[in-house]
Amino acid sequence: MEIVKTLNKALLHKKSDTGKVCLMEIEEFKNMAKTYTRTENSVAVLSDMQHDKSYIFSSKTALRLGLNLADHPAVIDSIWEEEILKKIHPDDRMKKYVHELRFFKFLQSIDPEKRPEYSVLSKIRMNNKNGIYQFVRHRMFYFFSPYNQKLRFALCLYDIDWDQSVVSSRFLIINTVKGEIAIEDKLDYNNILSPREMEVLKYVGEGFTSKEIAVLLSISINTVSRHRQNILEKLKVKNSVSAFNETFEKFI
The missing domain is CATH 1.10.10.10 (Winged helix-like DNA-binding domain superfamily/Winged helix DNA-binding domain)
Incomplete structure (x- = not known):
């Protein structure tokens, strides 16, 4: 998939890329992901951009979505959690990829000190255990390394949205400090193509x-x-x- 190749090129990096090793402690971020599963019943995915590896922490929400993850966390050798991604509606999955790249480019363009203020908030359609699409709230946070200024971790959270009456998916970049929408989804080609x-x-x-x-x-x-x-x-x-x-x- 062309867009995934583009994302891999932008997000992934090796220790040798800058000559500076990132010393951020992964256990701290694993504990953060685990806490979300326990307090919010979220499915939490922690991706390590330096090692191209992800850790998936499940909850009762995972079972509702038909995700049977035996290990806690489940460990995969990729930053892409395919078992979860394949449950996302194809149109929303493409928009999710585009939105993630937009988020990365946006954070690169601002003062590094301001980056922790921003996150992604989306409503996407996902197949549940009964094969029915329902709206899921997706949140994403990026953590840049203070050692080499590279993106080190991404934390994605998935939980069933409380409002299933919404009529369409939505993709936002928000400032969590100000409670403001910084960027709203612009992916609307429908006025051009059928x-x-x-x-x-x-x-x-x-x-x-x-x-x-x-x-x-x-x-x-x-x-x-x-x-x-x-x-x-x-x-x-x-x-x-x-x-x-x-x-x-x-x-x-």
């Missing part, structure tokens, strides 16, 4: 071929080709990958 064209463009961005997209959407390859051509004409780009990349860049 819903089907958006689906095709999303799968192009995830690296699927026209044949694979046809199977996923239960349409013919010719129809996929026609949609791809319409996308090129509407966005005035040379190819579908450029269409995805340029549309993606426009909103971060």
Whole structure:
């Protein structure tokens, strides 16, 4: 998936990147994640950008979402918690990736002393244990290293949203000190592309071929080709990958 490659390039780093080793104590952040699961029944994911590793702390919310995590924490060799991510509605998953990159770039652009004031707050759709999409509150916090100024940890929290009457997903960057919205989701291409064209463009961005997209959407390859051509004409780009990349860049 092109956007995941972009995120990996931005977020991941090795000890040798700056010549300075980050001495932040991971156990402190593990305890923080564990506390959220105990006090809020959240599913907490702590990702270590220096070692490309994640720790997933489960709760009763995990069971409601159909996540059967035997270990506490479950440890995976990636910053991407695939078992959780695959439960997110495909449209919301793409927006989540874009929003995370926007958040990272935003924090890079401000005074490092101000970074702890900001976090991500989103409403996303996730499949529960019964195979039904319901709204989940997603919060994300980034922790930069004072030793090498690199992003070291990301903490993601998932819990069932109390208001299931909302009609759409929402992605925000908030200032938790001031209680203000700093950036609201701008990912709305619907005034440019049709819903089907958006689906095709999303799968192009995830690296699927026209044949694979046809199977996923239960349409013919010719129809996929026609949609791809319409996308090129509407966005005035040379190819579908450029269409995805340029549309993606426009909103971060």
